Amino acid sequence: MDDGFLQEIEAVAEADGRYSRAAYLFIFDALKHTVEKLGKTSMPSEQRHVSGRDLVYGISEYALNRFGPMTLTVFEHWGVTQTRNFGEIVFNLVEGNLMSRTDDDCIEDFDGVFDFAHELDWGRRRDEFRRSATASAASP
Numbered sequence: 001m002d003d004g005f006l007q008e009i010e011a012v013a014e015a016d017g018r019y020s021r022a023a024y025l026f027i028f029d030a031l032k033h034t035v036e037k038l039g040k041t042s043m044p045s046e047q048r049h050v051s052g053r054d055l056v057y058g059i060s061e062y063a064l065n066r067f068g069p070m071t072l073t074v075f076e077h078w079g080v081t082q083t084r085n086f087g088e089i090v091f092n093l094v095e096g097n098l099m100s101r102t103d104d105d106c107i108e109d110f111d112g113v114f115d116f117a118h119e120l121d122w123g124r125r126r127d128e129f130r131r132s133a134t135a136s137a138a139s140p
Contacts, residue, residue, distance in 0.1 A: 026078075068126070083110050
């Protein structure tokens with residue numbers, strides 16, 4: 001990301017004030033991960049749309065891969081405690097012209113997608129991520 005883009009993200013984060021700049025940057029990385037996971041990378045940009053629900057599950061997977069047992073702690077540090085918070089970040093980025101949306105997208109798409117404590121429970125999910133890490137390492 002170039003410096004101008006980072007400054008724009010900083011401005012959006014500061015204007016809202018509820019969530020860390022790091023949370024905004026993380027959303028971009030998680031969106032890229034989700035688009036790749038859904039096999040939409042090679043599609044034209046207008047066909048790469050990801051629903052709020054798909055993005056939230058992509059965020060969960062990406063965060064658990066990246067932060068492991070610290071995922072909940074990292075999100076809490078950023079001010080993110082429920083799935084709607086991801087939607088608020090996304091819609092702030094949309095309002096700042098840093099992300100786009102369709103006419104069908106709404107903030108409610110992010111409401112109650114999952115319970116944070118359950119979905120991000122490392123004790124429950126760690127085997128899933130160990131298996132995917134092992135499979136990734138074994139692929140050519």
